[in-house]
């Protein structure tokens with residue numbers, strides 16, 4: 001981190017000194033891409049398909065996936081277990097995962113995935129009772145048992161006697177997570193009953209209390225006025241282009257575009273981001289604005305094949321979206337239940353049942369071997385249930401999914417591989433360790449026999465890589481599993497190896513079929529904790545956040561810089577705002593009841609019925625402490641704090657950054673920018689302005705807010721003195737993890753002005769919302785909105801700083 005920053009002599013700019021000095025960065029006021037009706041699916045990225053499918057999907061609709069909410073709660077989701085990721089776990093997390101490159105989402109490296117004996121599995125497996133869709137011997141190996149209680153989760157095959165460490169993604173602790181699908185004969189009891197399952201999906205102790213409550217204030221910054229960075233009220237360039245029709249970067253033209261009907265949600269592809277023509281909030285981006293260089297949009301020819309393909313793809317994405325919506329709703333219900341009494345049934349399983357009812361016909365008719373139309377190599381799935389939803393691997397099938405042919409023989413059609421790639425491994429070759437035979441004479445059975453049949457008949461097998469990220473510490477190790485579709489493989493050969501224990505292990509060699517798209521994603525390294533050579537902090541918030549905020553540095557031994565962690569804005573005594581007047585909606589707020597808070601919002605709920613803010617607004621009034629409505633009121637969203645698991649991590653070129661470990665649906669509240677409230681003059685005097693965020697100044701700067709402003713009573717009077725001389729939040733010495741969120745020219749967050757605990761529009765809360773669906777492991781970013789060539793040092797010289805966001809739309813300079 002550099003100190004000093006954009007210091008400017010207060011007088012350097014004449015009357016509006018701040019303006020000249022500071023390119024105020026970080027403005028909200030941006031336009032959602034949803035305004036662009038088209039949904040674009042990404043094409044190749046670096047020679048490979050991207051991991052954005054899940055995003056796309058969600059783009060359409062919505063919802064949160066298992067990961068997200070699991071995290072939501074206590075971060076207990078992932079179960080740890082002393083088992084480590086199998087081979088290659090890699091080396092810790094690290095690197096600039098999200099920002100460098102569009103889809104840098106997940107990332108992994110190539111690796112020979114070299115599975116070792118026991119790697120992906122087992123032998124005497126047990127299927128816990130209640131597994132409705134799995135029958136004994138179904139997809140599994142020898143000597144399997146079925147235990148009670150586990151319904152449909154396809155999860156529980158566990159090898160007798162196998163060490164946890166042999167089972168990637170397997171958790172044997174009480175916290176255990178079932179989603180890894182592997183299971184082991186360990187303590188899944190809880191899971192069966194749903195107890196531990198909840199840990200995985202809702203957070204262990206169901207700390208979902210405030211799961212979807214409010215959002216705090218919002219702010220606007222006036223460009224001219226605000227000196228520093230971090231102002232709300234700005235519109236990313238691509239967002240603007242989406243309105244204007246301009247776009248750039250044709251080289252990143254998506255493979256195809258779906259024009260209709262995906263959903264209310266905005267497209268998410270980075271490649272579809274048009275070039276910005278000028279900032280909605282006043283043209284901060286002087287370079288672009290001055291030059292007016294936005295190229296005219298090029299029309300892409302879409303032929304019939306493209307159209308057909310896009311429809312198929314759309315169908316897949318729609319299913320996934322539907323599933324996520326169902327799942328999200330169930331999570332919310334689960335949250336309510338948790339508040340009341342105990343745990344319920346795993347929502348992902350229930351969601352899948354509901355989904356199946358709705359889409360049963362489709363699934364039944366689904367072609368089941370070979371590639372699945374509409375599913376692309378590199379597509380990312382957030383849970384095993386999602387694999388089933390799109391048809392690449394049935395939920396009840398554990399590691400190997402197989403089908404019965406007419407002649408009665410079984411054919412393996414897909415494998416979920418938990419072999420973790422290491423740094424130099426290749427995805428081209430895969431070893432799958434099947435069941436363990438008691439004697440060398442024993443016949444192949446179940447899934448192993450199906451794999452042999454696939455080998456004999458040259459039947460391609462879909463391979464889904466289950467990438468396990470460990471992110472806890474020794475005491476509370478946790479895992480995050482993300483599934484990436486790797487393409488078709490052929491089973492080349494199989495052999496039996498004698499283990500030290502005298503048993504024979506069925507080992508299958510699979511080779512990736514040539515001619516497929518490269519599978520070159522980088523995988524978050526999942527190094528064994530004990531050999532991790534970086535630094536790791538379990539919770540940088542020290543328990544102040546509902547969800548722990550871990551910090552990891554896998555590129556050096558440097559710990560997160562010291563600062564005082566606070567979870568609420570620090571108001572100097574003299575500026576402490578008064579509590580607002582509240583509404584009287586005892587039974588809950590509604591537009592028809594003329595809720596006083598909704599009236600302040602212009603007569604409408606600012607959020608949709610699942611708490612999403614789908615479009616930035618000049619200001620949002622949430623219900624607050626004086627209101628009579630319950631905490632579950634739909635008009636309380638950002639005030640309930642973070643619900644996604646987020647992690648500070650050391651990037652290669654931008655210092656520390658923040659990434660999500662969960663899937664974050666578009667429109668979701670992510671976090672607040674917390675720090676010390678300062679008057680502008682005071683902020684100007686601070687030597688280090690790297691963590692300053694100008695607030696409350698830009699309500700009237702955004703042309704497209706004009707209509708909305710007319711409906712918000714508090715903004716009727718036009719710019720006030722405070723617009724010129726307002727406040728800033730400084731997170732340098734005290735703040736929350738949001739201080740580590742880096743800038744990107746194609747950000748995935750936007751700041752929103754929100755008020756809930758006071759009514760002073762010059763000091764709204766800065767609440768970040770997801771500008772798009774954000775997949776797990778993606779770095780979070782927002783646009784600092786610096787005005788190029790308008791940042792000065794203390795001698796009045798223009799300061800320049802290169803931008804390392806890595807976006808295709810990068811302007812090259814931070815300021």
Ligand SMILES: C[S@@+](CC[C@H](N)C(=O)[O-])C[C@H]1O[C@@H](n2cnc3c(N)ncnc32)[C@H](O)[C@@H]1O
Pocket residue numbers: 001002653654655656657690691739740741742743744802803804805814
């Ligand atoms: C609010 S801090 C963000 C957290 C910071 N990376 C850290 O380690 O504390 C802003 C500073 O991060 C760095 N930074 C953020 N985004 C950047 C980008 N896209 N390119 C280069 N540096 C960036 C710059 O040094 C900037 O002044």
